[in-house]
Amino acid sequence: MEAMTPRLYPVGIQTFSEIIESNLVYVDKTEYVYRMTHSGSKSVFLSRPRRFGKSLLTSTLHSYFEGRKELFEGLAIERLEKDWTIHPVLHFDMSMAKHMDKEQLEEELSLQLERHEKIYGRGENERRPNQRLQGLIERACQQTGQRVVVLIDEYDAPLLDVVHEEKSLPLLRNVMRNFYSPLKACDPYLRFVFLTGITKFSQLSIFSELNNLTNISIESDYAGICGITEEELLTAMSPDLDILAQRMSLTREKVLAELKENYDGYHFAWPSPDIFNPFSLMNTFRAGTFNSYWFGSGTPTYLIEMLKKYHVVPSRIGGTEAVASDFDAPTERMTSITPLLYQSGYITIKDYDKLVEIYTLDIPNKEVRIGLMRSLIPEYITNDTAATNTTVAKLARALMHDDIDGALRLLQTFLSTVPYCDNARSEGHYQQVFYIIFSLLGAYVDVEVRTPRGRIDLVIHTRTLLYIVELKLDRTAGEAMRQIDLKDYPERFALCGLPMVKVAVNFDSERHTLEDWCINNESMG
Template identity: 35%
Template sequence: MRKYPIGIQDFEKIRKENFLYIDKTQSIYNLIASGNYYFLSRPRRFGKSLLLSTIKEIFSGNRELFKDLWIYNQWNWEQKHPVIHLRLSKLDYQKLGLYEALSIEIGILAKEQGVELESKHLKGRFEELIRKASANGKVVILIDEYDKPITDYLDDLGKVEENRSIFKSFYSVLKDSDPYIRLLLITGVSRFPKVSIFSDLNNLNDITIHRKYATIAGITQQELERDFADEIAEIQQHQPDFLGKLKSWYNGYAWHEEAERVYNPFSLLKYMDGRDFRNYWFHTGTPTWLVNIMKQNREYDLENVHIGENALSSFNVEHIAVIPVLFQTGYLTIKGYNSNNRLYKLGYPNTEVRESLTDALLSAYRNVFPGNDSMSVTDDLSESLKKNDMPQMIKALDVLLSTIPYDHWKAESESIFHIIVHLSFKRLGFDVRSEVHSATGRCDVLVFTDRYIFALELKLNSSANVALDQIFEKGYLRPYQMDARKKIAIGINFSSEKRNVQDYLVKELE
């Protein structure tokens, strides 16, 4: 049986115990042969730790671990370098504080290098470790999850500032250590503290969005078909079209507009192990605070979002901008780039993320997040739209609204109904467009299925007749008159007092 390295981040363990390894050594070779100072951001469980572990074994000269891999006959294995591998996630900074935890870890790393440290303060100990370890060759410094002691405290700005100040002093050592360093690679999920933490390290090359390194983490289509050939052949015997579904569910991530898209490695391995299409990655650690901030900021329509390159890498802890965080953490990905205005277009990478995040958001707007999903209360909506069964759709919407706890009900405007309707249909995989501009107005919601185009106008404490009339007066369906699909206008009036659909009207265009 194949052994999948689910949750295993140690290259030596993977190779010695015959786990599957996706050969990234050619990309790694290009990285370490082309420069000396790098920063790389990727979402959680995307292979950052394994990347650093692999680099550690290369510079340690452990050639036999690389047998049958690309780099085996391409590297000078006799030229070894001391490796300082600092993994922030293993430090007990919650209990000891970041300063003390780092100081202890530097002592452990010094023992691994056979170095005695004399300095008593953190900055001096780090500088001394690098300088003394370099007596055996220029040092390779690998720092994993550099941002974790900051992102863990986003609800405690005092602790964020304290840890940021400690990091700034700690990493400032690297600027004057150039004569001792062969390679420095820093990885993390976010890019937001990079400027303030590494402001002195102005030679750090950020390769997060770089064509050459866009696939250094994640699994490409070619790697999938090469390394999972046996599994693919087996599954295709009873699911001939499964490759298309696999791509829809777990592929789609891009860190450059011209680069090949990659699969989420964690979800892909979990699928190959269990052979079920499920939301594996999302449920391993989606932060509650992120979903709640999205709700607070009324962020819900995440398709075709446009953002500049500087904004893409920014993160102000005091005033969190949701879109950059969603990109950095893997909930949005690059869909395109306009070189004229230098704007990136972002969107959901795949079905897993779209379905999971819209479900979490819908549950948050229903005030049942975390702890409950919205799957059971939205499934009826799917069949009703596909069949153009409006009574069933209205009934399903009523059920959905009735599940919102009374003490959390805040229907101060029709926008809450608009958001719930949008997320409900988006969670089901429909092509949903909100506040679509036309020459004479802006339609609340447009939903596209294989057979129908639905225009929904939503009112609060008004009348369905007013809503329906607006669709025709403003010509919301006029831009689609050449489309062969049937076009349905739906006016819906909600009651804030009764928390339901008070009345609705439907009219099909002739």
Template identity: 35%
Template sequence: MKKLPIGISSLEKLRKENCYYVDKTHFVEKLVNKGNQFFLSRPRRFGKSLFVDTLKQAFLGNKQLFEGLYLENNWDWSVKYPVIHIDFGGGTVKDPQDLKNWIIKQLKRHMLTYNISVEDTDNVRFMFTDTIYSLYQEYKNPVVVLVDEYDKPILDNIENDNIENTEKAIEIREVLKDFYSILKASDQYLKLVFITGVSRFSKISIFSGLNQLNDITLDTEFATICGYTQSELETVFKDRLEGVNLEELKYWYNGYNWLGEKVYNPFDVLLFFDKKDFRPYWFETGTPTFLMKLILNNKVFLPKLEEIKANDEILANLDVDFLKIENLFFQTGYLTIRETKKLGLRTIYILTYPNFEVKSSFNNFFLSDILPSVSDKEDAQNSIVEAIEENDLEKIKTALYSFFASIPNDWYRRNDLDSYEGFYASVVYALFTGSGLDTKAEDTTNTGKIDLTVFYQDRAYIIEFKVVEKDSEGKALSQIKEKKYYEKYTSNCREIYLVGIEFSKEKRNIVYFEYEKLNIR
């Protein structure tokens, strides 16, 4: 058997530079013992590519890279396998032909690396088949196929309000479907198939031929395959945690859950240790513009994102022509699983924001999307935070009124807000939440739900929203009193303030803002 080529890898770079590496190599052994065809979905910048490279180096037999790691003494290093590693993460695919060219270029690179010859053709399927078979024949061992960012060519071309882009995304999907179908036909020549990306497109739409593909996205056994657990954080980064408030670190960056132990976003943790400053590092690397369009087009009540119910079908069956908000928010990492509930034979997933970074940053972005002036948004949020600190509710009223007055009329017209009942309450919720205040939307009590509760030190502000056609009806504050929403917090808070707010559709601003301090005995 020919000697397999060895290339520079991200794992090798980390080990050579003595960078921190959280040992996930036991998952490599676990995968091999469990089957031979796997699929994993995780949000961007969560360590998927590093794990793919870890798999690659293990099968290539590069033992020196695993010194001191679990796999060093739990792997048969005498057997080496040829690896086909296809990565769609680089660049943007413009159309189906561009995708075909990109696949062919990567396959040709493998031919050069492994010194094999395959008939030059523009047929992706034939070329992939021949590459697998040639490697199997040349190296006398089954082939490992690793596909990273498998879905990026589709995601690059999805726009729910752009028919032309959607049609292009469907055509790209068909190219990928044809490409991945080879894995089923070549099963006898394959040792392992591992496919990863952000989204979980339905097997019918893109993996119809891969009957044995094991989706481990929500497999408890693999819940922590990407991301850092609390134990890993405190053990591996022990020397970097001196002087760090662990509870604050957890509040900012922990909370992602795939039916197992909650994990930290690795990208956030590493940048935090580098900068020593709490910032939304992960959020800043990608703007959720497409999700904002979905929110506006579907008239989503923004506070609802704090608790969304979804079932298996919704979370597992994304498709170009079957876009569901719950699915997209979950798979892109803006929502995660808080808990699961059984409803008969069905499993219901309760989704929520994973942590403070995502919750505050997402709501901030929502405000930036509706208001062209960043300074107006910042002024409003600064005023609200100052008002809460000073316990000055009149200042809150002024800040809210000024913010709504600054939204251009043309923006209302373009986004058809006349039918968006939850818009005004969504904006207020986003202002408080995006400001970094501790908020809870749709706060459940024994008599109903509080629209919004804001907590500051030992104070609670219970807020009720009403939308009226033209003039104030004066009902918001009275509803809080009648339903005694405040009773939930009388034993935990020293001061409670009841705030009623009414918005006029016609005037597009606040027409009623009344408040009073509750007398707690």
């Protein structure tokens, strides 16, 4: 079979005009653009995780409101829009304002204002950012005879890095609140205001006057506005599936299954189509191989800091139930880590009980689960992540051969060679170490699984076996095995269809590693 030529993918390119003019792959989102701009809402807010296409959507709006009809040939909006009115567009990219103190942030705002003032001028008495923004909006409207469009991409970028800092957050938040304050007063001059971000800061703290802001983030009508839906993957990107299958010497069905396992599973509303991470998807098609592209592009420092602040252990990330106000909540009013995890894309909606209005939230896919666990290795195991990764690869090889004894011997040797942190004397700590390591294997791991007679410490679900694991600290493996038998834990999984293996493990807090273990009732170690 003749090799198919990969298409050109817009990896790292967020400018709509460049994608269209360079004939790069573009999945048509322009019907959402038309719907949003003709919905009756003048000010719209959209929250989505990083690298999910927010900046591209903002750029698409920019081209649309500039009346660049030629860029939209063959797209949905071409048949919907009849007028193509040209509006003045004030576009601010707040991703340029990360890692800044108050003075640096004010300087960055000044630079972005100056770019527009070169076109529309600046009033003599306009000194503060809010005065300058108000002057710009009024002059742009007066000079062009058309109402103004304001686009603010990643509005929360200056605040995210300091969200866990009690001193810096209020200072930067006040700067941004002051900057955005004219948006309400300038209403007669405005055609449309669009803001994107990862997190949702309260209107009170950031948009104190913008009380008509419509949040479309969890509306079903806009569930697929960012990211790639499964339908879009199977239609608009169907050739890419065939090309990737050929490059990887796999069937189309196998490639689709791998893509779903690694990058699918996001839902930002309910009901919602399945959403794939666009950054990981495009990178996979470009490179012709599976990898942790989204997680590899950077684990936010604020996430690790907030996990520490709220004392969230790895096994408690996901697998929760919540009402909408608990996870679609203002960041600075959080009483748990859930809103930040959800809005940042580390957990997502998996189900909804309409009767009681409760959402089920969980980690979306394999890429996020493994990426999260890798980022937590230094906190729970060792700073030598390379040694951990090598050990995990060897553990995977052992489990592929159903050699749980060999896997535990590897783990015993590894843990005895790494330095341990202060909380290594608790049974819960070792439970989390097991959870992290076995999650990195790609095996399904659950912690403290409820049964009619108690809770199982760990359940590890591989392709061929189900391991029921009980952990003890400074006791004996025999004691742990007796607990499994006494409480008849395997009964809970009698219908799973896989052979079950009982594993009892005892840790030694002095040596910081496995002391002994039993597999079924045969003493090992």
